[in-house]
Amino acid sequence: MKIGIIGAGFVGRTIAKLAIQAGHQVMLSNSRGPQSLFSLKPMIGCEIGTAAEAAIYGDIVVIAVPLTALGQLPVTELAGKALIDAVNYYPERDGQVAELDNRSTTTSEYLARFLPESKITKAFNAIRMPDLENDGLPAGDPQRRALPLAGDDLETKERVRRLYDEFGFDSLDAGSLSEGWRFERGMPSYCVRMTKSELTVVVEGAKKFE
Numbered sequence: 001m002k003i004g005i006i007g008a009g010f011v012g013r014t015i016a017k018l019a020i021q022a023g024h025q026v027m028l029s030n031s032r033g034p035q036s037l038f039s040l041k042p043m044i045g046c047e048i049g050t051a052a053e054a055a056i057y058g059d060i061v062v063i064a065v066p067l068t069a070l071g072q073l074p075v076t077e078l079a080g081k082a083l084i085d086a087v088n089y090y091p092e093r094d095g096q097v098a099e100l101d102n103r104s105t106t107t108s109e110y111l112a113r114f115l116p117e118s119k120i121t122k123a124f125n126a127i128r129m130p131d132l133e134n135d136g137l138p139a140g141d142p143q144r145r146a147l148p149l150a151g152d153d154l155e156t157k158e159r160v161r162r163l164y165d166e167f168g169f170d171s172l173d174a175g176s177l178s179e180g181w182r183f184e185r186g187m188p189s190y191c192v193r194m195t196k197s198e199l200t201v202v203v204e205g206a207k208k209f210e
């Protein structure tokens with residue numbers, strides 16, 4: 001599968017590396033342009049391009065930018081695309097967003113406002129990148145960590161489930177995109193190592209308002 005990645009920081013690079021190890025083709029992009037990613041091409045074995053090029057390239061596209069950059073994403077090129085939303089909201093970094101502070105919307109629904117024609121699945125947000133690189137285990141291992149996902153498009157969710165599996169993780173489908181709050185920053189499952197049965201209990205029992 002071809003994976004376009006917008007954002008070439010910790011998240012973009014880690015997903016790129018693991019995806020290439022799993023046999024996928026990857027194009028990484030950032031805001032400063034491909035010349036600033038020159039050394040990554042031989043280091044990771046990925047293609048490099050602009051954000052719009054990565055959007056066109058991907059059968060699936062990973063959004064791995066700060067929340068403040070959502071308004072600059074290539075909307076036209078991302079229309080109709082399967083997207084993975086790894087974005088988290090940190091007010092101390094991103095500034096206050098009232099609807100996210102009062103939980104009247106989720107970060108992925110907030111992204112969907114900018115990209116109304118994309119098929120968004122929230123995933124890869126609730127794990128630190130060193131753990132994504134090092135915590136993977138073979139399928140069937142009783143200690144295998146599970147990672148959550150949420151979205152409205154079943155085919156995109158299935159692609160994400162397969163990627164999680166290839167990277168060494170079970171997956172827990174938390175439901176539609178609007179259920180993504182269950183594993184946002186600050187929720188009990190956020191960046192905590194759990195097996196699928198443990199994660200199921202914690203995600204299902206999550207409380208939107210404490």
Ligand SMILES: NC(=O)c1ccc[n+]([C@@H]2O[C@H](COP(=O)([O-])OP(=O)(O)OC[C@H]3O[C@@H](n4cnc5c(N)ncnc54)[C@H](OP(=O)(O)O)[C@@H]3O)[C@@H](O)[C@H]2O)c1
Pocket residue numbers: 006007008009010011012029030031032033036051064065066067069072073086087088089124125126127128129130
């Ligand atoms: N770090 C983690 O362990 C982790 C885990 C899960 C989720 N997350 C979330 O994933 C997102 C990315 O985190 P990160 O740690 O990878 O951040 P990071 O290291 O700061 O990297 C951010 C990347 O986004 C790019 N970017 C910024 N604005 C852009 C734009 N308008 N168009 C294209 N690219 C743009 C930056 O490129 P330039 O430098 O060229 O601007 C940079 O490559 C955040 O929302 C974060 O909360 C992080």
